[in-house]
Amino acid sequence: LAARLKRAGVPTIVVERNERAGDSWRKRYKSLHLHDPVWYDHMPYLPFPDDWPVFPSKDKVGDWLEHYADIMELNYWSGTECVGAEFDEAAGTWKVRVNRRGEDVELRPTQLVFALGVSGYPNTPSFPGxxxxxxxxxxxxxxxxxxxxxxxxxxxxxxxxxxxxxxxxxxxxxxxxxxxxxxxxxxxxxxxxxxxxxxxxxxxxxxxxxxxxxxxxxxxxxxxxxxxxxxxxxxxxxxxxxxxxxxxxxxxxxxxxxxxxxxxxxxxxxxxxxxxxxxxxxxxxxxxxxxxxxxxxxxxxxxxxxxxxxxxxxxxxxxxxxATGYGSMNQWLTDIISPEVADRVGKVWGFGSDTKRDPGPWEGELRNMWKPTNVEQLWIHGGNLHQSRHYSKYLTLQLKARMEGISTPVYGLQEVHHTE
The missing domain is CATH 3.50.50.60 (FAD/NAD(P)-binding domain)
Incomplete structure (x- = not known):
């Protein structure tokens, strides 16, 4: 997404808690490889080499992501944790508080994108004993x-x-x-x-x-x-x-x-x-x-x-x-912004309608992914490598249009007139 935004001329900062791009892969269990074939998982603008293994190892993928961020000259802040965010109604921007290697910094983006994969926190059940x-x-x-x-x-x-x-x-x-x-x-x-x-x-x-x-x-x-x-x-x-x-x-x-x-x-x-x-x-x-x-x-x-x-x-x-999976991405919204904002956005991922929005036109879509949420200027991007590659195009177009002041009305229920 950051690479596409850069190509579109949209100023972007990526905030990453890990010390290096790709650490989310490197830190996993040693035997982890892509389970999807390499042709399914290319990155935008810079595909994997044609002599790569069909199922690259986690470290190979992690290193590629790190080099990708460098080669694409992304504004990538590693070692930086987002500790909170709130929307400034008067200014029309977000106030995003981050800790960058021990230094507290406040960012003022117009648009805030949560790009955290498919899941939230690790789901560790609490069993008696x-x-x-x-x-x-x-x-x-x-x-x-x-x-x-x-x-x-x-x-x-x-x-x-x-x-x-x-x-x-x-x-x-x-x-x-x-x-x-x-x-x-x-x-x-x-x-x-x-x-x-x-x-x-x-x-x-x-x-x-x-x-x-x-x-x-x-x-x-x-x-x-x-x-x-x-x-x-x-x-x-x-x-x-x-x-x-x-x-x-x-x-x-x-x-x-x-x-x-x-x-x-x-x-x-x-x-x-x-x-x-x-x-x-x-x-x-x-x-x-x-x-x-x-x-x-x-x-x-x-x-x-x-x-x-x-x-x-x-x-x-x-x-x-x-090996009990992960919770919903919605939990990130609760902890970083507020429970009220998370409730307004509603469920993330899975087929269905968004809460507090007429269900009709949204049925059969993924909830709140790559499209306007119920909270203005707040977006959710993610999925597997294939989805992230493809749908980043559409999210980039929406963000670019808003930066340029181009009208992008959100579709809703329309009155349908039937004629004989």
Missing amino acids: ADSFAGQQCHSSEFTGEEDYEGTRAVVIGSNNSAHDICATLWQKGADVTMVQRSSTHISRSESLMDLGLGPLYSEEALANGVTTEKADMLFASWPYALLPDAQKPVYDAMAERDAEFYQQLRDVGFDLDFGEDGSGLFVKYLRRGSGYYIDVGASQLLIDGEVALASGQVERIESDAVVLDDGTRLPADLIVY
């Missing part, structure tokens, strides 16, 4: 995978992308690993997803056929979200048929599978929830082979040396990793 646990426990966002886990009894609570990756890392390190699945999960095998789901638009073959990244983005975005589930169902029907044996093996070990609430698969589930899926790059086979144990149910309590499920199953543990 957690304080009594004698071993190590952490959220997946804190897990690095760099310790010696040989012989460790590890329980990973969760069954989505991070849970699978972390289970595989712990198994490789010699731990005795159990995954706790609390709700159903959609799994797409990486090879099938690339072939059936992304291949026609984002692949070497597509590029060879003249489908550039920009063209692919436009083709994909041409499907209104309200119609997308029906368009996606045939893809996942074909995947279910192609990988029938794989899915049956998972069911045989007790894994609770789904293909989304209506069979529309991974991407629509991501749009609706931002979670609930795993792109299989190998960890599913560990479950099938029994190398990683699987337990199903809700956590009832934690004891000093075990996790106890609601059916009485007791899982001995020296390490507990909460």
